[in-house]
Amino acid sequence: MNQYEVAVIGGGPGGYIAAIRSAQLGKKTVLVEKRDVGGTCLNRGCIPTKALLHSAEVYHELSGAKSLGITLGEYSFQYKKMAKRKDKVVKQLRSGVENLVAGHGAQLVRGEAVLTGPHTFRVGEEEFEAERIILASGSYPASIPIPGADQPGVLNSDGVLALEECPESVVIIGGGVIGVEFATLFRDLGKPVTIVEMLPTILYGNDPDVCTTMTGVLTDKGVTIHTGAKVLEIRDGLTCVFEKDGQTLEARGQVVILATGRKPETASLGLETAGVETERGFVAVDDELRTNVPHIYAIGDITGKQQLAHVATAQGVVAAHNAAGEHRKMDYSAVPGCIYTTPEIACVGLTEEKAKEAGYTVKTGRFNISGNGRALAISCPDGFAKIVADEVTDRVLGCHVVAPHATEFISEAVLAIRQGLTVEQLGETIHAHPTVSEALMEAAHDVEGLCCHKL
Numbered sequence: 001m002n003q004y005e006v007a008v009i010g011g012g013p014g015g016y017i018a019a020i021r022s023a024q025l026g027k028k029t030v031l032v033e034k035r036d037v038g039g040t041c042l043n044r045g046c047i048p049t050k051a052l053l054h055s056a057e058v059y060h061e062l063s064g065a066k067s068l069g070i071t072l073g074e075y076s077f078q079y080k081k082m083a084k085r086k087d088k089v090v091k092q093l094r095s096g097v098e099n100l101v102a103g104h105g106a107q108l109v110r111g112e113a114v115l116t117g118p119h120t121f122r123v124g125e126e127e128f129e130a131e132r133i134i135l136a137s138g139s140y141p142a143s144i145p146i147p148g149a150d151q152p153g154v155l156n157s158d159g160v161l162a163l164e165e166c167p168e169s170v171v172i173i174g175g176g177v178i179g180v181e182f183a184t185l186f187r188d189l190g191k192p193v194t195i196v197e198m199l200p201t202i203l204y205g206n207d208p209d210v211c212t213t214m215t216g217v218l219t220d221k222g223v224t225i226h227t228g229a230k231v232l233e234i235r236d237g238l239t240c241v242f243e244k245d246g247q248t249l250e251a252r253g254q255v256v257i258l259a260t261g262r263k264p265e266t267a268s269l270g271l272e273t274a275g276v277e278t279e280r281g282f283v284a285v286d287d288e289l290r291t292n293v294p295h296i297y298a299i300g301d302i303t304g305k306q307q308l309a310h311v312a313t314a315q316g317v318v319a320a321h322n323a324a325g326e327h328r329k330m331d332y333s334a335v336p337g338c339i340y341t342t343p344e345i346a347c348v349g350l351t352e353e354k355a356k357e358a359g360y361t362v363k364t365g366r367f368n369i370s371g372n373g374r375a376l377a378i379s380c381p382d383g384f385a386k387i388v389a390d391e392v393t394d395r396v397l398g399c400h401v402v403a404p405h406a407t408e409f410i411s412e413a414v415l416a417i418r419q420g421l422t423v424e425q426l427g428e429t430i431h432a433h434p435t436v437s438e439a440l441m442e443a444a445h446d447v448e449g450l451c452c453h454k455l
Contacts, residue, residue, distance in 0.1 A: 001120075001127050001128070001129050002030070002126060002127065002128045002129070003028075003128075003129045003130070004027075004028050004029060004030045004107075004128065004129070004130045004131075005022075005027040005028045005029065005130065005131050005132065006019075006022040006027045006028070006029045006030075006130060006131070006132045006133075006134065006320070006323050006324075007029070007030050007032065007113075007121065007128060007130035007132070007133050007134070008022070008029065008030070008031045008032070008106075008133075008134045008136055009032050009113045009121070009133065009134070009135050009136060009137055009269070010032070010033065010039065010135065010136035010137040010138055010265075010300070011031050011032070011033030011036075011037040011038065011039060011097075011101075011108070011136075012038065012039020012040060012041060012042075012136060012138045012300060012309075012312060013038070013039060013041045013042070013300075013309040013310075013312050013313045013316075014039075014136045014299040014300035014309075014311075014312030014313055014315050014316040015031065015033070015039065015134070015136030015138075015299070015300070015312075015316065016031060016037060016038070016039075016097055016100070016101055016316075017312075017313050017316035017317060017320075018134045018136060018299060018316035018317070018319050018320045019031035019101060019104075019106040019320075020100060020101060020104045020106060021316065021317055021320035021321070022106065022134075022320045022323060022324065023104045023105040023106040024104060025320065025321070025324040026324075027132075027323070027324060029105070029106040029107070030106065030107045030108075030109055030128065030130070031101055031106050031107065031108050031109070032109045032110075032111065032113040032121075032123055032128075033108065033109075033110060034110070034111055034112040034113070036094055037094055037097050037098050037101065037108065038090075038093065038094045038097050039138050040138055040139065040140075040262075040301075041309040041312075042090060042093055042094055042097065043090055043094065044157070044158050044161055045157070045161075045309075046309055047089060047090055047093060048086045048087075048089070048090055048161050049161065049181060049185075049340070050340055051085060051086040051089045051090070052082060052083075052086050052161075052185055053181065053184065053185050053188075053340050055077070055082040055085065055086075056077075056082075056184070056185050056186075056188035056189050057188060057342055059075075059077045059188060059189060060188035060189075060342070062075055064379060067379065068379065077166075077189060079163070079164070079165055079166035079189075080164050080165065083163065083164050086161075109123055109126075109128075111123040111124050111126075112124075112268065113128075113269070114268065114269065114270040115133075115269055115270035115271060115273050115274040115276075116270065116273055117273060117274060118274050118275060118293055118295070118296070119131065119133070119295070121133070121270070131295065132295050132296075132297070132323040133274075133295065133296045133297070134296075134297045134298070134299060134316075134319050134320070134323060135266075135269065135271075135276075135283060135291075135296065135297065135298040135299070135302060136298070136299050136300045136302070136312070136316065137264075137265045137266060137269055137300075137302055138264075138265050138300055138301050138302065139262040139263055139264050139265055139300075139301035139302065139307060140262060140263060140265050141156035141157050141158055141258070141261075141262055141263075142260055142261045142262055142263045143156075143258070144173075144258060144260050146173075146231050146232075146233060146234055147232075147233040147234070148233050148234035148235060148236075148237065149234055149258060151234060151236070151237035152237050153236075153237030153238055153254070153255055153256060154234055154237055154255075154256045154257075154258060155255055155256070155257050155258070156257075156258050157178055157182075157257075157259065159257075160182060160255075160257055166186070166189055166191065167186070167191065167253065167254040167255040168191060168192075168254045169191055169192040169193075169252070169253040169254050169255075170182070170183075170186045170191060170192070170193045170194070170253045170254070170255055170256075170257060171193075171194045171196065171240045171251045171252065171253035171255075171256045171257070172193065172194065172195045172196070172256075172257045172259050173196050173231055173240060173256065173257065173258050173259060173260060174195075174196075174197060174257075174258065174259035174260040174261075175195045175196075175197030175199070175201075175202030175203065175204075175225065175227065175259075176202075176203065176204070176259065176260075176261070177203070177337075177339050178259040178261075179195055179197070179202070179257075179259035180195070180202060180203060180214065180218065180339060180341055181339065181340055181341060182257055182259060183195055183218060183223050184218075184340070184341045184342055187218070187221050187222060187223050188221075188342065192222070192224075192253070193222075193223045193224070194223070194224040194225075194226070194240075194251040194253065195218075195223060195224070195225045195226065196226045196229045196231060196240055196242050196251060197225070197226065197227045197228075197229060198228070198229060198230055198231070199227065199228070200227055200228055201215065201227055202214065202215055202218075202225060202227065203339070203345075206337075206345070206347060206351070206400070207347065207351040207352065207353075207386065207398075207400040208351075208352075208353070209366070209384065209386055209400065209402075210345055210347065210400050210402055213382070213383060213384065213402045214341060214345065214402060217341070217342075217343070217382050217383075217402075218341075224251070226242065226244055226249070226251070228244060228245070229242040229243065229244040229249075230242060230243045230244070232248070234256055235250075237256065238252055238253060238254065238255075238256065239251070239252045239256075240252075240253075240256055262301060262307055263281060264281040264282050264283070264301055264302040264304070265301075265302065266278060266281050266282070266283060266302050267281065271283070274293060274296060275292070275293050276291045276292065276293050276296055276298075277291065277292045279304075280304075281302075282302060282303065282304035283298040283302045283303055283304075285297070285298050285299075285303050287329040287330055288318070288322050288327060288328065288329055288330075289303070289315055289318055289319045289322065289330060290322070295323075297319040297322065297323060298319075299312055299315035299316050299318075299319050300312035300315060300316075303315070305330075305332060306332065306335055306337075308335065308337065310335075310336070311332075311335055314330070315330060318330050331418070333349070333417065333418065334348055334349060334414045334415075334417040334418040335348065335414075336348045336407075336410045336411065336413075336414050338406075338407040338410065340407065342380075342404075343369070343380055343382050343383045343402055343403050343404050343406065344401075344402070344403065344404065344405065344406040344407045345401070345402050345406060345407075346401045346403075346406035346407045346409075346410035347398070347399065347400045347401065347410070348398065348399050348410055348413050348414050348417060349388065349396070349397050349398030349399060349413070349417045350388055350397045350398040351388065351398055351400065352364055352386075352388050352398070354398075355388050355390075355397050355398060360390050360391075360392075360397060361390065361391040361392055362388060362389070362390070362391065362397070363389050363390075363391045363447055364386060364387065364388050364389070364447065365386070365387045365389075365423070365443040365444060365445065365446030365447030365448070365451070366384055366385070366386045366387075366443055366446055367384060367385050367439050367442035367443040367446055367451060367453070367454060368383075368384050368454075369381060369382060369383035369384055369385070369402070369403045369404075369436070369439060370382075371442070371453050371454065372403075372434075372436055372438060372439050372442075373433070373434040373438075374434040374435050374436050374438070375403065375404055375436050375439075377434065378404060380403075380404035382402070383401070383402035383403040383404075383406070384401070384402055384403070384439075384443075385399070385400075385401045385403065385439035385440050385442070385443040386399070386400045386401070386443060387399050387413075387423060387426070387440070387443045387444055387446075387447055388400075389422075389423045389447050393422070394422040394423050394424055395420055395421070395422055395423075396413065396416045396417050396421055396422065396423055396426060396444075397417070398417070399413035399416075399417070399440065399443075401413075401439070401440070403436050403439060404436055405436050405437075406436075409435075409436065409437035409440070412426075412437065412440060413426075413440060423444050423447045423448065424444075424448075426440065426441070426444040427441055427444035427445045427447075427448070427450075429441065442454065
């Protein structure tokens with residue numbers, strides 16, 4: 001029997017961090033991963049998607065080179081080389097993570113872990129025992145019960161990222177984060193793209209200003225968007241048949257992409273053997289990330305909190321410290337959400353609507369990116385920064401940004417919300433000029449009707 005103080009099952013952005021931190025805290029630690037270290041984020045999600053999006057963005061920007069005073073000859077893209085570069089980036093980062101795990105003293109075991117009791121699990125023929133167990137098995141692309149969804153030519157997110165040739169046209173079922181990022185990728189490469197979304201708007205659940213702005217941006221780029229559309233079937237693996245406003249319509253593409261979310265990877269863990277309770281496949285945890293079995297913790301997508309890599313990482317740190325005997329608690333009040341469209345989207349905290357529902361007397365400020373010097377200098381004038389605040393206390397409650405580099409400076413708003421800063425304090429903070437982040441300062445000034453760069 002292999003005996004450890006802490007065992008982490010799953011090596012994604014939450015699991016490998018939990019293993020490293022446990023080892024840093026002096027615990028004899030084992031990390032078990034059945035596929036690739038780094039999990040979905042590094043291998044089949046965040047990183048490969050952004051690598052491809054960067055290539056597409058550069059290609060798209062070349063079309064505006066003339067307006068920048070640059071004369072180009074003929075240019076084209078080679079998707080196979082884009083895919084190879086994406087794979088190279090992933091491989092480099094994955095190797096780095098493996099070295100970090102080993103370098104910090106955690107043992108990496110490859111294979112599928114199955115719990116055989118409250119403290120024991122099996123990986124192949126090997127038996128393991130651990131005083132504390134952290135479950136971090138992640139998620140997989142959700143399938144949807146649409147007739148024809150299992151045909152060749154119908155791809156989930158994993159299938160899209162495995163492509164070596166660029167499809168000539170694309171239909172995307174689902175207008176959430178995954179859907180709009182893939183729409184941006186293929187449209188920036190000049191391919192016809194159609195989004196079919198069941199809900200009233202794309203990016204539903206975000207601030208309405210975000211949804212409206214991005215609908216306009218994507219439409220101006222040439223993306224066809226159908227909202228309030230119920231998919232009826234996928235015909236011949238190429239044609240999406242849907243109902244909208246009482247009419248039956250069709251959208252045809254060389255590929256049809258299912259961008260409809262993810263499900264927890266828990267069915268094969270043997271949770272019932274260890275006595276761990278689940279609900280619809282998700283593992284229930286308290287604010288210290290304990291399951292109903294006190295020495296077993298769960299983190300990441302399987303907790304059903306927020307399926308974001310950075311949330312899993314934060315949970316991994318908290319779980320590791322608690323497994324070492326501490327009593328840290330998770331705080332989800334200031335979690336940034338980032339979408340890598342062009343321009344980027346970054347949000348944190350409450351929307352105006354949610355703040356009102358929570359009982360706040362709300363005041364807001366907004367600054368359009370078209371008034372930002374840096375944004376105009378780099379030819380990216382679309383978007384805005386919006387701040388939602390409490391009129392009584394002046395505290396920042398939420399921030400919603402559509403802008404170039406929005407994902408890079410949203411952390412300023414995250415810190416403001418987490419530390420309970422006021423709009424006045426945010427507005428008085430000196431921001432470097434010229435930067436796109438000045439839009440946050442301007443929006444803070446606008447909350448009080450004092451924005452100097454807005455009429």
